[in-house]
Amino acid sequence: MRIGGIDLGGTKIEARLFEGAGAETVKVHRVPTPTDSFDGLMSALIGQVDWLRAESGDPSLPVGVAIPGVIDPATGESFASNIPASGHSIPAALKAHFGEAIPVVNDCMAFAFSExxxxxxxxxxxxxxxxxxxxxxxxxxxxxxxxxxxAGLAVEVGHIGMSYRAIERHGLPMFRCGCGRLGCVENYISGTGFKNIAEWKTGTRHGAEALGTEPALDEVLDIWADIAGDVLDTIQLALDPDCIVIGGGLSNLPGVADRLTTSLEALRLGSARMPLITVAQHGDSSGARGAALMGLKA
Ligand SMILES: [Zn+2]
Structure with a gap:
């Protein structure tokens, strides 16, 4: 069985051909993301669908596409900050070209679906x-x-407000978010958030990669892991998942799943049953892999 997945990112459009029951990558093809116009973006995307079908020798190869943005389920229109697709419908443009529906999914949804x-x-x-x-x-x-x-916003957790309990516990400032609002979770628990806390605590904008080089950063890591527990608590109360899979650069921190488990355990409501917190297995291929698996299902 072969399936194709495309991860449309802000700098590159990556097509991956997968094979077998475990959907393992057999071939990858990357092209730069056109940033000047929606038409340019669509030609590059269509080119990647064509590449997958030519490479697999299957003109009706199931294909799915993951994009970095919110997709309105009713209209297919995207809201995306780093690709020229806001206000346009990628699913409609693909259907107009290929005469068939090609699933288009948010890249974080594709990540969850893949894992x-x-x-x-x-x-x-x-x-x-x-x-x-x-x-x-x-x-x-x-x-x-x-x-x-x-509205396509489910579990868009990056822009939930950071809990006041977490802010107050550490005396943290309110950081301004790229979305224009104040205090979104993203500004505290992402890689950028780690730097925000490091700068506030040490005066230097260290990233997590500098851990081990400066003792004060251990304290930054403690704060980061503790307040990430508040976000996990919000997720548990809103969604009650039985498994939380961590991905992205900070998922490479040593022992991160255990640290976050400890943080949530300390904060959770009563003795609520804990979800398994674990680190992703498919790394950089997750967007394309999840999209490909959705293409298979469609
Ligand atoms: Zn925000």
Whole structure:
């Protein structure tokens, strides 16, 4: 069995051809993301669908596309800050060109969908994907499907307000978010958030990669892990997942799953049953892999 997935990112459009029951990558093709116009973006994307079908020798190869933005389920229109697609419908443009529906999904949803099937969340029913990278992204897979949504915002956790309990516990300042609002979670628990806390605590904008080089950063890590527990508590109360899969750059911190488990255990409501907190298995291929698996299902 072969399937194709495309991860449309802000700098590159990556097509991956997958094979076998475990959906392992067999070929990858990357092109730069056109940033000047929606038409340019669509030609490059269509070129990647064509590449996958030519490379697989299957003109009707199932293909799915993951994009970095919110997709309105009713209109297919995107809201995306780093690709020229805001106000446009990528699903409609693909259908107009190919005469068939090609699934287009938010990349964090694709991540959760991928990890729920043959990944770190395999065998769990409600799998929350939490990406802690430059920003914070969230996705969810329930019983092997992406749940229906109203505005496409489900588990868009990066822009939930950071809990006042967490702010107050550490005397943290309110950081301004790229979305224009104050105090979004993304500004505290992403890689950028780590730097914000490091700068506030030490005067220097150290990233998590500098851990071990300066003792004060251990304290920054303690604060980061503690307040990330508040975000996990919000996720548990809102969604009650049985598995939370962590991805993105900060998922590489040593022992991160254990640290976050300890943080949530300390904060959770009463003795609520804990979800499994674990690190993603499919790394950089997760967006394309999840999209490909959705293409197969479509
Ligand atoms: Zn925000």
């Amino acid at each position: 729920a099937q043959g990944g770190a969340g395999d065998g769990h029913r409600v799998v929350m994907g939490l990406i802690l990278g430059t920003g914070v992204g969230g996705g969810v897979s329930i019983d092997g499907a992406i749940p229906p949504r109203h």
